[in-house]
Amino acid sequence: MAITVTINEETREIDAPGDMPLLWALRQELGMVGTKFGCGIGMCGACTVHLDGQAVRSCSLPLSAIGDKKVSTIEHLAQSEVGQALQQAWLDDDVMQCGYCQAGQLMSATALLNTNATPSDDEIDAAMQGNICRCACYKRIKTAIAQVSRKEDTANV
Amino acid sequence: MSEATTLSRRTLLKVSALAGGGFALSATMPMVARAVGAEASAPAELTAFVTIAPDNTVTIIGKNPEIGQGIKTSLPMIVAEELDADWDLVKIEMAETNMAKYGPQLAGGSFSTPMNWMPMRQTGATARAMLIAAAAQKWGVSAASLGTEPGKVVEKASGRSATYGELASLAATIPVPDPESLTLKDQADFRIIGRAIGGIDSPKIVRGEPIFGVDTQLPGMVYAAYERSPVFGATLKNADVEAAKAQPGVIDAFIVRGNGNAEELVDGVAVIASNWWLANRARSALKPEWDNGEWASHSTTGYAAKAKELMDGGKAAQVFGERGDMAGALASAAKVVTADYSYPFLAHAAMEPMNCTALMREDGVMEMWAPSQTPQGGLTSVAEYLGLPPEKVIVHITRMGGGFGRRLNNDYMVQVAAIAKEMPGTPVQLIWSREDDVRTDFYRPAGWHRLTASIDADGKMTGLKDHFVTFDLGESPFNPALMSPDTFPAKLMDNLLLEQDMLRTAIPMGALRAPNSNALAFVTQSFLDEVAHETGKDLPTLLMEIIEDAETEPTTMGFTGPTPGFNPNRVRAVTSKVMDMADWGKPVADGHALGFGYYWSHQGYFAEVVEVSLSDSNKVQVHNVWCAGDVGNQxxxxxxxxxxxxGSIIDGIGQALQLAVEVEGGAVKQSNFHNYPLPRMPMTPQIHVEWVKSDNSPTGLGEPALPPVIPALTNALFALTGKRVRSLPIDTSLFS
Incomplete structure (x- = not known):
């Protein structure tokens, strides 16, 4: 029985069991492989997507639990101003090494700045600590978020 | 520049071994493999690595696998520099696996930079010389009257010019110049090398485009999960494959027999489904029965107890390093320092779990998409396993979500080949769960050391003894558990006794980032800090005393490759630099302390200082890390x-503070990130890095910054608390 989900502003029919996590539907039913598999238990954040704007771990979100909520993924990130600014900051600062976790990092960072445009150092730590970077590019991730946040700050003055 | 890392007309490139074991490579590096009969309208291949299109686009082949170390960007930068290319017009393509065309393709041992520095410069210079020769021919002038500016050949006198694109097809017909005849750029004229250039794949990564091995998508592809025994060395008795086949979405399930080599294929059951999550879920229906054999009684606590028994027993089974008269030095010592050190097994835990995609084609060719640090080795293993000639195996190299040494082993490649050969015509993607990944690794070996130092009445360290307990890998050609008899400071000791006992184990062992050094730096630099403390000096002072006479000994200090051996001046330079950076010896904040660590590994010299404090709950807090590194002149x-x-520094801090793999009942207890807790953002200290430039060719950076941070941290904790950390990971109850 097909499940209807709104993903990146499109209505998608997914022919999969309702207990299948969103991650595996995205990657292997819909061919959207930007969202990454890291741990399968919500411990690493590589699979982070937005559900009604909130950062959630798609490896632990069954399709049946999504309902009317809107899913947004890394493939759609450039559509948001903050997302695009973060993508650019990631490139300007050469944030990544292997890059595998970065889709999840960007999704978490975007959700943070969407709710708190000028987070403190500790607030960045708190919002990002669910996202593991095995290459440990944390210093640069933090710097990139802070840079975008400062731009926000200036824009609001 | 040493002879062995340059190209002669028939290039020979040899790299024998790295300190304490590693790789043995010996291969020719083809400079040029030109396309013949290039047409003016088509891109012209000038060398195996450089193709220039009429629209001036320069395509440079990224030779070595990219695991996040940046090699896919940095090697082409070297080619582009000597080619005098316009970097904005450069495209980089990942090479296919092809030893004959590209030479050794390897991401390991921090080898890529030193092995390829000169060959990549020469391949760029070769293409540039051919473009100049083409312009000379076209204009009827001498090549000497011509030069280049980015992307074009220019006649110096007249100023007339032709773009590389205009000249490429003619250049492809020019005889390949003798590499000895090439003029390489002066370092001062570099304009691409030395520039901060973002990773070539980064724009795709931030957009979530398919780029990693696990992102491979092929028409009709199915997904495989592989059930194997958690107990190492086990064999499969039986499994309920019919029950698995009855699970939703499952296409097939079948038993796969191992080939007797744990580095390639062990017994297991493949479950195939239309979606990996369905395949993986169906594993629970298999209810396999294993014959665990003798290994099910093995445990890491058992190994530790046995190690202590062996060390307490006195004389070890083997002596692997001896000089002078250690017994005499101990008998006449004014002071003797003895301590036991140990470190655990560690997993790699690369973010992208092991995976590989394979298609057994109708034409009998096995085609693979492999995230492998050693794709050439993987190709050979797969060909041998399948009984195919190597030319019937094609391996596409994908970008990898981390390597750290895990992907030097290609077991997942053989595993998927074993599955795909049963399903000709159907592409199969094998994915491991994180639990598979943590519990089926090639682990950094645990080890135990009883160290003894003799100190004379003048406070001089006169000898070193190490009773080492490690693991025997039987017939394995590469034993990452062995310690080189040249491990610092052994070669500089007047009196030395290195002896070892070996435990038997079925736990697979392998290279983890800075293999050997990641453990031995902790052991030796911590113990030297103890000796320094006992003689009333600090570790940098003791280190300078130990290397004082090093010039008199033409030693390679364990490195037997083609590059310069240990150079005490480089140790002095990084040590003195980091002491300046960290204000070593000056007062620090209340409740804080500094510690120092130095190490030489993978040809890089690194000295690091760590500033720590303890929270009210005795949690270790790292505030600052100062790091001075010397990896050559560029x-x-x-x-x-x-x-x-x-990244190396945070990696090392994470290992020291919270990582260990424990084995119980012959199987790994840890399984995922809740009990194998990698570092997270709040652990990130301030990191201050400065380069010390020395007159040596550039060497690699994937590894050498990691080892010294661990003893720098534990030595700082001693300075803070007076408690000596002698076992990893750090047990904070020591401080309460």
Whole structure:
């Protein structure tokens, strides 16, 4: 029985069991492989997507639990101003090494700045600590978020 | 520059071994493999690595696998520099696996930079010389009257010019110049090398485009999960494959027999489904029965107890390093320092779980998409396993979500080949769960050391003894558990006794980032800090005393490759630099302390200082890390270089504070990130890095910054608390 989900502003029919996590539907039913598999238990954040704007771990979100909520993924990130600014900051600062976790990092960072445009150092730590970077590019991730946040700050003055 | 890393007309490139074991490579590096009969309208291949299209686009082949170390960007930068290319017009393509065309393709041992520095410069210079020769021919002038500006050949006198694109097809017909005849750029004229250039794949990564091995998508592809025994060395008795086949979405399930080599294929059951999550879920229906054999009684606590028994027993089974009269030095010592050190097994835990995609084609060719650090080795293993000639196996090299040494072993490649051969015509993607990944690794070996130092009445360290307990890998050609008899400071000791006992184990062992050094730096630099403390000096002072006479000994200090051996001046330079950076010896904040660590590994010299404090609950807090590193006379890409050092430092801190793999009942207890807790953002200290430039060719940065941070941290904790950390990971109850 097909499940209807709104993903990146499109209505998608997914022919999969309702207990299948969103991650595996995205990657292997819909061919959207930007969202990454890291741990399968919500411990690493590589699979982070937005559900009604909130950062959630798609490896632990069954399709049946999504309902009317809107899913947004890394493939759609450039559509948001903050997302695009973060993508650019990631490139300007050469944030990544292997890059595998970065889709999840960007999704978490975007959700943070969407709710708190000028987070403190500790607030960045708190919002990002669910996202593991095995290459440990944390210093640069933090710097990139802070840079975008400062731009926000200036824009609001 | 040493002879062995340059190209002669028939290039020979040899790299024998790295300190304490590693790789043995010996291969020819083909400079040029030109396309013949290039047409003016088609891109012209000038060398195996350089193709220039009529629209001036320069395509440079990224030779070595990219695991996040930045090599896919940095090696082409070297080619582009000597080619005098316009970097904005450069495209980089990943090479296919092809030893004959590209030479050794390897991401390991921090080898890529030193092995390829000169060959990549020469391949760029070769293409540039051919473009100049083409212009000379076209204009009827001498090549000597011509020069280049980015992307074009220019006649110096008249100023007339032709773009590389205009000249490429003619250049492809020019005889390949003798590499000895090439003029390489002066370092001062570099304009691409030394520039901070972002990773070539980064724009795709931030957009979530398919780029990693696990992102491979092929028409009709199915997904495989592989059930194997958690107990190492087990064999499969039986499994309920019919029950698995009855699960939703499952296409097939079948038993796969191992080939007797744990580095390639062990017994298991493949479950195939239309979606990996369905395949993986169906594993629970298999209810396999294993014959665990003798290994089910093995445990890490058992190994530790046995190690203590062996060390307490006195004389070890083997002596692997001896000089002078250690017994005499101990008998006449004014002071003797003895301590036991140990470190655990560690997993790699690369973010992208092991995976590989394979298609057994109708034409009998096995085609693979492999995230492998050693794709040439993987190709050979798969060909041998399948009984195919190597030319019937094609391996596409994908970008990898981390390597750290895990992907030097290609077991997942053989595993998927074994599955795909049963399903000709159907592409199969094998994915491991994180639990598979943590519990089926090639682990950094645990080890135990009883160290003894003799000190004379003048406070001089006169000898060193190490009773080492490690693991025997039987017939395995590469034993990452062995310690080199040249491990610092052994070669500089007047009196020395290195002896070892070996335990038997079925736990697979392998290279983890800075193999050997990641453990031995902790042991030796911590113990030297103890000796320094006992003789009333600090570790940098003791280190300078130990290397004082090093010049008199023409030693390679364990490195037997083609590059310069240990150079005490480089140790002095990084040590003195980091002491300046950290204000070593000056007062620090209340409740804080500094510690120092130095190590030489993978041809890089690194000295680091760590500043720590303890929270009210005795949690270790790292505030600052100062790092001075010497990897030669040129940082190729400052972006990637700094990223490697910062990452290595946090990696090392994570290992020291919270990582261990424990084995119980012959199987690994840890399974995922809740009990194998990698570092997270709040642990990130301030990191201050400076380069010390020395007159040596550039060497690699994937590894050498990691080892010294661990003893720097534990030595700082001693300075803070007076408690000596002698076992990893750090047990904070020591401080309460």
């Amino acid at each position: 940082i190729i890409n400052p972006f990637g270089a700094l990223n490697q050092v910062e």
